[in-house]
Amino acid sequence: MHKSTLNLLACPSCRCSYEAVSHAELDDRILSGFLRCPSCAVVIPIIESFVLFTEPLLDAALATPEALRELAAALYGSTESFDSYRHEKRARDVLEPYAAFHPFNESTRVLLPLLPHVTPLLRDGDYVLDTWARTGWSGEWLAGLLPAQRIVSIWEGNSSVMAYRGYRHLLGTGQRAPNLDVIFSHPERPLPFRDNAFALLYALDSLHRYSLYPFASECQRVTRKDGALIHAHLHLSNSEPEPFFERGCHQAHGRYYRAWLDRICADGTRHGYVFSEATLFDGPEIAVLADDCETAHYNALAAILPPVAAPIPLAPPGPAWRYVVNPLFKFNLGRHNAKVVPALHGGAVEHLLLRHPVYAARLPHGAYPLDDAKLLLILLSLAGATQAELLAAAPSQAAVLAATLAELCEHELLFAAPISAAAHALQRFHANQFSDDDDTALSMLALRLQGNDNAILILDDGTALSGADLADFARRIPAFLRARGVGADDWIAIAASTEPLLWLAGFAAAAAGVNVHFGAENSAQLFKLHVQNDSAPPQPGHLALGLAGGEGDDTLLAALATLAYNAESDDANGVTGHFEFPLGEGCARCNAGAFFAACAGLGAQLESQTWILSGNGGLPDLLAAAIALLRGERLHFTHHTRVD
DSSP states (O other), rough: GGGGGGGGGGOTTTTOOEEEEEEETTTEEEEHHHHHTTTOOOOOEEEEEEETSSSSOOOOGGSSSHHHHHHHHHHOOOOOHHHHHHHHHHHTOOOOHHHHTTTHHHHTTTTTTTTTHHGOOOOOOEEEEEEESSSSSHHHHHHHHHHEEEEEEEEOOOOOHHHHHHHHSSSSSTSTTEEEEEEEETTOOSBOOOOOOOEEEEEEEEEEOOOHHHHHHHHHHHHEEEEEEEEEEEEESOOOSOOOOOOOSBOOOOHHHHHHHHHHHSSSSEEEEEEEHHHHHHOSSOOOOOOTTTOSSSEEEEEEOOOOOOOOOOOOTTOOOOEEETTTTEEETTTTEEEETTTHHHHHHHHHHHHHOOOOHSSSSSSOOOOOOHHHHHHHTTTTTTTTHHHHHHHGHHHHHHHHHHHHHHTEEEEEEEOOHHHHHHHHHTTSSSSGGGTTTTTTTTHHHHTOSEEEEEEEESEEEEHHHHHHHHHHHHHHHHTTTTTTEEEEEEEETHHHHHHHHHHHHHHHTTTEEEESSOOOOOOOEEEEOOTSOOOOTEEEOOTTOOOOOBBBBHHHTTOOOOOOTTHHHHHHHEEEEEEEEEEEEEEEHHHHHHHHHHGGGGGOOEOOOSSSOOOHHHHHHHHHHHHHHOOOOOSEEEOO
């Protein structure tokens, strides 16, 4: 918790300011300590920068550094146990649909057209309260949208998709946005803030969910008299969904919300509005401030807004923005298309689309075509690349990539947001879009192969190569490169064509930190080594693979066979090189580790398909070889070897 946030806090019972005791600090944050009310004497622990009003203590003796460490272990669990949970969640494709859908949901995004009417009211350093931080997304999103303000997110306790351990391991200290604090306090109880503390209150999915008393009155109390309140996603009784589904929570007609807002705004300093959620979502980028309490739609947003001279348009996506990949799509990388599949994630997609027809209308009908540029942007977006990093993947084609990003967002495959790397990883967690080994997927490739005793490749002479054989081949590559004077950050060229062993050699080289150019040598790099397929015409200074045999040949396989090799010392060190490959009229480049992590992270969103090496060395071949090896699936090619 930031020390300055202490000025906002007040005992929810006594309204007294807290006495703060700090055990450990980092910069302007309290990492460990407690708050104590001078009147009722209740102690509120601060553990790893999270304030836990949901875990009150009787006495400061229960909040010593040692006691809080024990409590942290009990509440948050270990990193190892959380990692185990993550991997089990992914392996079973256990997905909470609304957490995965949160960034794309029209109920979330209707905030955007209202923000231009709010930002002129905000001063630097103002505080914003987020009352529904169920998934962690809303606070991080607000922190990026409003970087000059301080965001305080609250969640009701150790429950739902994040709970204590999710926040600790995904949005812990040093991970989350620097202008974000997270407080655990149940909104059914009085809020632990002083009067008039916030310039903006954003209550998504809250007003119709929590008891009107005290929640509705508490929202008014803690917001400044000249502040704004946005109650997003209210269930109306104006109409019913068709086809019908049960919505739950409190349901009231828009005219009753209208009457309530009229009473609140009776002094004339602010105006109240009831908006149709569908109209806001489908309307202009800057909302038209017109009441629609008699809407025929069944969801609404209620807002209390002070008047502004002129709205300020939101900034377009910038260099530091990241792109979230839509979990509703399934990708067929061989056919170069993506489509919404209702049965995906155990039918969760069908469940969401039934309940969100307004959003479903925006999705492409049928298969949406993906060219190489779109595929590359989706993969690198999945790996958490910023806009600047995405455009730098092919600098000579930056304008084309920028237009392609905009198109992918327009068709809902991507959603652009000014979020931190931690928030992007958080959303990958919710959508099961992380790899089993996260960013170490490339360096783990040899271990994956090592555990496969089946004959994976069969050479023309009938020799069968198992996973262990291929792992040994891959692990010899770093030692071979060192013997040839090739080190980390150097560039090599591999004309792999349709030869799986050469693709594997390139992957192993990148795992050792060497940069690898695949395909035709239309690169500006200075190569320290050239390796080519046996079927290509011999070239001076180029090293052939060596499957064709020949005594005394200076080939890759001959060199590997005589290599002094130590499996432990030659294992990958975690520093990965880059891949370069043909894209359009030029070349694209990406980090090999991020590329493999993205391939592995596609998981359930990757359609079963045939992996074929075409021989052009471009992105389709790179994807085919990488994913087939990662997943242990059949890889088809035209000569030299075949896959069983």
